Amino acid sequence: QSALSQPASVSGSPGQSITIPCTGTNSDLGSYNHVSWYQQHPGKAPKLLIYEVNERPSGVSNRFSGSKSGNTASLTISGLQAEDEADYYCCSYAGSITSPSFVMFGGGTKLTVL
Amino acid sequence: EVQLVESGGGLVQPGGSLRLSCAASGFTFSSYWMNWVRQAPGKGLEWVANIKQDGSETYYVDSVKGRFTVSRDNAKNSLSLQMNNLRAEDTAVFYCARGDINWYPHFDHWGQGILVTVSA
Numbered sequence: 001q002s003a004l005s006q007p008a009s010v011s012g013s014p015g016q017s018i019t020i021p022c023t024g025t026n027s028d029l030g031s032y033n034h035v036s037w038y039q040q041h042p043g044k045a046p047k048l049l050i051y052e053v054n055e056r057p058s059g060v061s062n063r064f065s066g067s068k069s070g071n072t073a074s075l076t077i078s079g080l081q082a083e084d085e086a087d088y089y090c091c092s093y094a095g096s097i098t099s100p101s102f103v104m105f106g107g108g109t110k111l112t113v114l
Numbered sequence: 115e116v117q118l119v120e121s122g123g124g125l126v127q128p129g130g131s132l133r134l135s136c137a138a139s140g141f142t143f144s145s146y147w148m149n150w151v152r153q154a155p156g157k158g159l160e161w162v163a164n165i166k167q168d169g170s171e172t173y174y175v176d177s178v179k180g181r182f183t184v185s186r187d188n189a190k191n192s193l194s195l196q197m198n199n200l201r202a203e204d205t206a207v208f209y210c211a212r213g214d215i216n217w218y219p220h221f222d223h224w225g226q227g228i229l230v231t232v233s234a
Contacts, residue, residue: 003158034218034219034220036219036220036221038159038221040159045209045224045225045226045227046151046159046209046221046224047224048220048221048222048223051218051220051222052218052220057222089158089159091159091161091219091220091221092219093218093219100175100176101161101175101176102161102164102173102175102219103149103161103164103219104161105158105159105160105161106158107158108158108159
């Protein structure tokens with residue numbers, strides 16, 4: 001079972017909105033709402049931004065939002081700020097406890113704020 | 115404040131063993147699934163293993179099955195990962211991450227990470 005598919009990089013200017021897609025299959029991401037998103041700055045631990053497709057933990061800016069349609073989940077960041085420049089990872093339940101992995105991550109997307 | 119602090123990393127030869135520990139504080143440790151997630155140098159995140167609140171269920175990524183064992187001591191608020199027969203491809207930063215009260219696979223708090231290097 002391969003990792004979820006994300007674009008390697010995206011970019012946007014301050015104040016703009018960007019969307020990062022994450023594509024799975026109808027056996028994993030498409031069948032469950034256990035999708036989460038993480039932000040990772042260089043040399044730092046990941047930070048949970050979104051869980052269960054569109055839930056935001058307390059303390060996370062409402063500029064971050066999540067959605068899902070079919071086999072693709074998306075993270076949208078509105079009002080881009082310089083500090084949003086980081087790597088972003090999607091994550092999903094793999095669909096079965098007998099899968100090669102209980103949990104799957106995407107390959108990561110590097111966001112550049114121009 | 116939730117804190118997760120990993121220890122036990124370092125340099126080990128291929129075929130060797132290492133035991134990672136994660137000291138948890140600031141929350142009721144026994145109420146949560148706990149996880150190990152790793153990141154090879156310059157690469158993405160990879161989930162490694164998790165363990166249920168009472169230790170009765172554990173799951174592993176295929177590449178470590180039979181070599182790694184996750185365990186927990188709720189009395190000591192401690193999570194461990196015993197790694198045997200280590201390979202070069204296990205070289206990574208290993209993170210201890212808190213899961214959910216249910217089994218849902220999201221991780222809301224992470225340790226700072228500990229580097230494991232497998233090399234001759």
